[in-house]
Amino acid sequence: MTEPLDVQGPFVANQERTPFPAQWAFYTDTSKDVAAFCGVRSGKTYAGAEKFVARIVSDFIAGLEDGSITDDWSYVGQRPMVGRDKPRATYWVIAPTYDLARIAWAMARSVLRRLGGLILHEVDGVVWLRSGILIERRTGSNETQLQGARLSGVWIDEVCTIPHESYLQVRNRLTDVGGWAVMTGSPRPGTWAKDTLWDRADENPGLSVRSWTTEENPYIPREAIA
Numbered sequence: 001m002t003e004p005l006d007v008q009g010p011f012v013a014n015q016e017r018t019p020f021p022a023q024w025a026f027y028t029d030t031s032k033d034v035a036a037f038c039g040v041r042s043g044k045t046y047a048g049a050e051k052f053v054a055r056i057v058s059d060f061i062a063g064l065e066d067g068s069i070t071d072d073w074s075y076v077g078q079r080p081m082v083g084r085d086k087p088r089a090t091y092w093v094i095a096p097t098y099d100l101a102r103i104a105w106a107m108a109r110s111v112l113r114r115l116g117g118l119i120l121h122e123v124d125g126v127v128w129l130r131s132g133i134l135i136e137r138r139t140g141s142n143e144t145q146l147q148g149a150r151l152s153g154v155w156i157d158e159v160c161t162i163p164h165e166s167y168l169q170v171r172n173r174l175t176d177v178g179g180w181a182v183m184t185g186s187p188r189p190g191t192w193a194k195d196t197l198w199d200r201a202d203e204n205p206g207l208s209v210r211s212w213t214t215e216e217n218p219y220i221p222r223e224a225i226a
Contacts, residue, residue: 022212023047027054031208035159035183035197039214041224045157048184049107052155055180056091057115059152060133063089073132079121080128088132089152089177094140094170096161104157105137143169150176159197160188167192187211 019027026036026047034051038044063069075085093108095101105125112119112127112135121128125137138146140156143165151173156162174181188194201209215225 019047019050020216020218022210022216026210026212027051029208029210032206033181033183033204034208034210035181035185035193035201037160037185037187037193037198037209037211039212040186041217041220042212042214043217043219044184044186044212045104045107048155048157048182049104049111052091052093052108052153052182053111053115055153055182056129056133056135059089060118060129060131063131069131071131075132080132080134082126082134082136085132087128087134089134090149091133091135091153091155092138092149092151092170092173093135093155093157094138094146094162094166095157096140096163098139100158101137101139104155108135108155140166140170142166146170146173149173151179152177153180153182155182155184157184159183159185160191160193161185162193164192164196167196 020043023043026034027050036044036047060069069088073088075081077084080087093101093105095104109127115129118129119127120130127135129135140146140162143163146166146169151170154170154174156167156170159167170181173179183197185193187198197207198209201207214220
């Protein structure tokens with residue numbers, strides 16, 4: 001880096017919408033893992049995208065402060081490339097299907113756009129931030145596609161329809177560096193997420209589970225709800 005970057009200011013100042021109370025409580029929750037199980041069109045995916053990028057920004061700031069993020073990261077070619085260059089930290093956006101992953105990625109990318117000069121390079125489904133931070137889009141339908149990486153953080157959208165094996169594989173990826181997880185989805189009785197995350201939240205001190213209804217989202221027209 002050749003000049004100071006205010007990575008937090010533009011992000012916080014340019015949120016598209018003012019979060020409503022339940023959404024803000026989720027956004028500001030400092031628990032290591034945070035899950036939101038909410039109604040359809042309740043703003044959960046938008047909240048997930050905001051929180052995911054906010055946590056990456058927080059990690060970046062913490063790395064600058066403790067010296068773990070420095071100017072010494074470099075790449076081999078003219079631009080960084082997945083599979084060739086070793087990232088300093090890796091983050092994933094995951095959804096059950098390719099189409100759902102594209103939707104979540106588009107939301108995350110719109111939030112990342114606020115970081116401006118912090119973005120070093122991007123191609124479809126991949127963003128490199130300065131100092132070697134890699135953010136990737138992944139599909140969670142097959143756990144064999146979620147192996148190998150050491151994850152600093154992950155956002156799983158529609159977590160209730162991710163196969164349990166894929167969720168466990170992601171948890172394995174987070175273990176090495178003590179990474180965090182943001183999870184969003186609509187409640188689905190009878191799923192592993194209901195049993196593991198919702199019903200047993202009190203047994204996991206690192207997990208916070210939140211919920212809100214469609215009606216609590218002020219940006220949904222009242223006549224549509226009716």
